[in-house]
Amino acid sequence: MTSVPVPERRSEAAIARRERARALVRTPSFVLGASIIVFWLACALLGDRITPFDPLYDQTPEISASPSAEHWFGTDRLGRDVFSRVLAGSRDILVIAPLATLLATMLGAGLGLVTGYFRGIADDTISRLIDAVLAIPLIVLAVTVVAALGSRSTWAVTVVIALVFAPIIARTVRAAVLGEAQLDYVEAARLRGERAPYVMVAEILPNVMPPILVEATIRLGYAIFAVATLTFIGFGLQPPSPDWAVQIADNYPYLADSWWTVLFPALAIASLVVAVNLVSDSVQQVLER
Amino acid sequence: MVAGRRPATTAQVPEIARYVLKRLGLALITLVLLSMIVFAAAQLLPGNVGRAVLGREASEEAVAEYNRLHGTDRPAVVQYLDWLGGAVRGDLGESLAQTGVPVWDIVEPALVNSLKLAAFAFVLVVPLGILGGVLAGLRSGRALDRGITVVGLSLAVVPEIVTGLVLILVFAIWLGWLPVTAQPEPGAGALTQVRYLTLPAFALVIVLFGYIARITRAGVVEALEADYTRTAYLKGLPHRTVIRRHVLRNALLPTIAVVATQVGYLLGGLVAIEYLFNYQGIGLMVLQAAQQKDFTLLTAGVMVVGTAYLLVTLVADILFALLNPRIRFGVAE
Numbered sequence: 001m002t003s004v005p006v007p008e009r010r011s012e013a014a015i016a017r018r019e020r021a022r023a024l025v026r027t028p029s030f031v032l033g034a035s036i037i038v039f040w041l042a043c044a045l046l047g048d049r050i051t052p053f054d055p056l057y058d059q060t061p062e063i064s065a066s067p068s069a070e071h072w073f074g075t076d077r078l079g080r081d082v083f084s085r086v087l088a089g090s091r092d093i094l095v096i097a098p099l100a101t102l103l104a105t106m107l108g109a110g111l112g113l114v115t116g117y118f119r120g121i122a123d124d125t126i127s128r129l130i131d132a133v134l135a136i137p138l139i140v141l142a143v144t145v146v147a148a149l150g151s152r153s154t155w156a157v158t159v160v161i162a163l164v165f166a167p168i169i170a171r172t173v174r175a176a177v178l179g180e181a182q183l184d185y186v187e188a189a190r191l192r193g194e195r196a197p198y199v200m201v202a203e204i205l206p207n208v209m210p211p212i213l214v215e216a217t218i219r220l221g222y223a224i225f226a227v228a229t230l231t232f233i234g235f236g237l238q239p240p241s242p243d244w245a246v247q248i249a250d251n252y253p254y255l256a257d258s259w260w261t262v263l264f265p266a267l268a269i270a271s272l273v274v275a276v277n278l279v280s281d282s283v284q285q286v287l288e289r
Numbered sequence: 290m291v292a293g294r295r296p297a298t299t300a301q302v303p304e305i306a307r308y309v310l311k312r313l314g315l316a317l318i319t320l321v322l323l324s325m326i327v328f329a330a331a332q333l334l335p336g337n338v339g340r341a342v343l344g345r346e347a348s349e350e351a352v353a354e355y356n357r358l359h360g361t362d363r364p365a366v367v368q369y370l371d372w373l374g375g376a377v378r379g380d381l382g383e384s385l386a387q388t389g390v391p392v393w394d395i396v397e398p399a400l401v402n403s404l405k406l407a408a409f410a411f412v413l414v415v416p417l418g419i420l421g422g423v424l425a426g427l428r429s430g431r432a433l434d435r436g437i438t439v440v441g442l443s444l445a446v447v448p449e450i451v452t453g454l455v456l457i458l459v460f461a462i463w464l465g466w467l468p469v470t471a472q473p474e475p476g477a478g479a480l481t482q483v484r485y486l487t488l489p490a491f492a493l494v495i496v497l498f499g500y501i502a503r504i505t506r507a508g509v510v511e512a513l514e515a516d517y518t519r520t521a522y523l524k525g526l527p528h529r530t531v532i533r534r535h536v537l538r539n540a541l542l543p544t545i546a547v548v549a550t551q552v553g554y555l556l557g558g559l560v561a562i563e564y565l566f567n568y569q570g571i572g573l574m575v576l577q578a579a580q581q582k583d584f585t586l587l588t589a590g591v592m593v594v595g596t597a598y599l600l601v602t603l604v605a606d607i608l609f610a611l612l613n614p615r616i617r618f619g620v621a622e
Contacts, residue, residue: 029439132322135595135602139560140575141330144591147579148334150341225448229561232450233576248450252565255454256462256469263458266451277446 023286033278036271044091051084055242064258074260076251085242086264090272092243096158096236097223103162104223105169105216112173113200113208117181127174130167138164138222139229146235157236161226165219172215176208210287217280224273244269308610316603323595324376328369331588332361342385342582359385376592386583395574396589403563403570406471407555409486410493415548418498422505422544423537429510438506441499449561453492457565460488471566489566493559497551504547508540515539542613549605556594 024030048054053071060071060079067074073082115123133141145160146152180186181204189199231237231245239250244265251261335341339355347355356362360371375382381392425437444452461469473485512518513536521531559572567573571590578586 128318128322129326132319132326132595135319135323135598136327136591137556137560137594137598140556140572140591140594143560143576143579144327144330144587145334147582147587148330148584150335150582221446225446228448229450232448233561233564234580245450248454252454255458259458259462262454266454270447270451273446273448274443277443281442 020286024282027282027286029278030282033275033282036275037279040090040094040268040272040275043087044094047088047091048084051081051087053081053084055080055084055088056240064254064261066258067260073264074258076247076261077254077258082247082261082264085247086244086268088242089244089247089265089268092154092237092241093224093227093231093245093272096154097161097220097227100158100161100227101165101216101220101223103159104165104219105212107162107166108169108215109173109205109212111166111170113177113204115170116174116177117196117200117204123174127171130171133164133167134171138226142226142230143233143235146230152235154236157227157230161223161230164226165223169212169215169219172211173208176211177204180204180207214280214284214287217276217283221273221276221280224269224276228269228273305610309607312603312606312610316599320596320599323599324373324592325369327588327591327595328372329365331591332368332372332584333365335582335584337361338584341584372588381589381592382585384583384586386578386581386586392586392589395586396571396593399569399571399574399590400593402568403556403559403572405482406486406489406493406559406562406568406570407552409483410490410497410555413490414494414497414501417494418501419505419541419544421498421502423509423540425502426506426509426513426540427532429506429513434506437502438499441502443499444495445497445499447496449492449496450565452495453489453562453565456488456492456495469566471563471568489562489568492562492565493555497555500551501544501548505540505544508543509536512536512539542609545605545609545612549602552598552601556598 043050053060057080060075060081062071062075063079064077065071065075071081071083073086075081076085111126115126136144141164142157142160145163146156149156149160186199186203189203194203227236228245231243232249234249237243237246239246247265248262248269251258255262332338337352337356338359338361339352340347343352343355353362360368363371372382379393381396384390384392384395387395421437421441425434428434457469460467467488468485471485471489473481477485517539518531518535521535526534556572559570560576561572562568563570563573564576571594575587575590575594577583578590
């Protein structure tokens with residue numbers, strides 16, 4: 001990144017962006033991860049139009065039937081087709097996790113910009129506070145706040161995950177801003193008499209976008225992890241939602257009798273988090289090259 | 290870095306002492322902030338504690354009486370200072386759900402259970418992770434390296450509920466080698482306890498392996514490319530000696546810091562694992578306290594988990610400083 005905003009800069013940046021995109025598409029792990037994500041996105045968008053049976057209500061006479069030619073993943077104890085439920089189960093988590101990540105990234109980036117730019121007492125205090133928050137493990141903190149809010153709704157889970165992730169993102173952004181704030185273009189903007197909010201948003205923010213982007217993709221993986229875990233222990237989505245973690249929690253007591261009702265949704269969660277992780281890993285490698 | 294052994298000077302003792310003192314001071318400040326955050330989140334956020342515990346149907350009088358009895362009608366600062374004063378003397382208050390039972394009597398056995406599980410997982414994962422990282426680092430860029438790195442990191446991001454379930458299904462239900470739950474009969478012998486804890490410990494091992502292997506690998510790769518390694522080869526030292534004395538010693542230093550931060554993940558992961566295996570540890574206790582709106586127990590549980598994390602990172606930082614000549618001799622900072 002050059003430090004002085006001159007006309008050629010935009011086209012240079014555009015070329016660099018195109019080259020990065022090309023490098024990304026050539027990475028096998030990115031292609032694999034992205035394909036899996038696209039598959040689950042398609043399932044979420046098409047929903048019951050592509051599922052062979054109704055994921056919620058179709059009560060076939062076969063209850064807790066093991067996998068067969070008709071029911072590939074078997075049926076659960078209410079006679080619902082597990083294959084259809086697994087296909088339909090991506091929808092909610094693919095809304096909640098990205099939404100929580102987006103909220104956390106905006107909040108964390110704002111916090112990181114302010115603390116990294118102003119330094120001084122505000123920075124010291126907030127940085128200490130962030131250190132203290134990070135001493136509490138993610139799920140423990142989320143469980144505490146959800147319980148204290150007195151709401152187990154999906155909204156509460158989304159907001160809590162965003163709040164819990166924001167300090168982690170803030171710490172990364174702050175470190176990046178600290179490096180940028182020393183550079184000449186920031187000093188030049190300041191000497192031009194630009195106000196602090198303008199310098200932060202219009203000058204520094206575009207230059208710290210790569211680390212923010214990397215951090216966001218990493219957090220997205222953890223958000224899926226956190227949503228699934230919180231849902232499993234009873235916060236957020238509830239039955240009869242076909243959500244994968246709800247299915248696992250719902251059928252876990254019958255694991256020994258009908259393993260297919262638990263294993264397939266579990267593998268679906270695993271495929272999604274691993275896919276997001278493959279993508280974020282490749283993005284990180286390409287951006288940091 | 291490692292090769293140069295300087296004579297002990299008088300300046301070196303205060304240098305390290307000052308570092309340790311500074312680190313202790315910072316840890317203490319963080320601990321106080323932690324207590325404020327935990328107290329605010331678990332005891333002030335619910336707003337009206339009496340209303341939250343008794344429910345929507347309870348009368349105004351009953352709620353007011355409950356708050357008066359438990360002191361939750363006082364100003365927030367007074368409540369916090371009162372709680373902090375007790376906590377410093379080791380009194381964490383009484384459970385709201387199990388009336389009259391001191392919180393510590395519930396926290397202590399849960400903490401002991403969790404420490405057993407965590408220690409077992411740690412004893413397994415640290416050597417495995419370091420071994421995996423060293424193998425990957427020495428073969429960097431080849432198939433073995435890619436395999437260990439990709440598999441390790443992929444397993445690390447899969448939620449414990451998924452890995453735990455697959456382990457239960459395969460080893461407890463299909464093969465029948467190990468018990469489904471983690472809680473042995475009271476008074477069971479050490480070997481029985483180990484048998485019961487094997488599956489949950491391995492679920493944690495699977496999550497942590499990737500991180501420890503990755504950081505060890507990075508250290509090994511860096512040390513292999515360093516000047517001191519080339520010098521060692523040029524001196525004519527045999528390959529094994531160079532790897533053992535120069536590469537590994539330097540590479541394992543950053544691993545200590547990462548192992549310490551993993552304790553945080555470990556304690557966090559305990560909620561899901563303990564719930565899945567129905568193991569009466571601190572994670573399950575926090576979850577139950579949250580579900581029963583037992584705010585004093587919840588505060589104590591979260592505080593204990595946070596303090597444990599701070600303690601481990603403090604010890605790791607000091608250990609890191611003692612082992613790292615650059616900090617030991619006050620070159621850095």
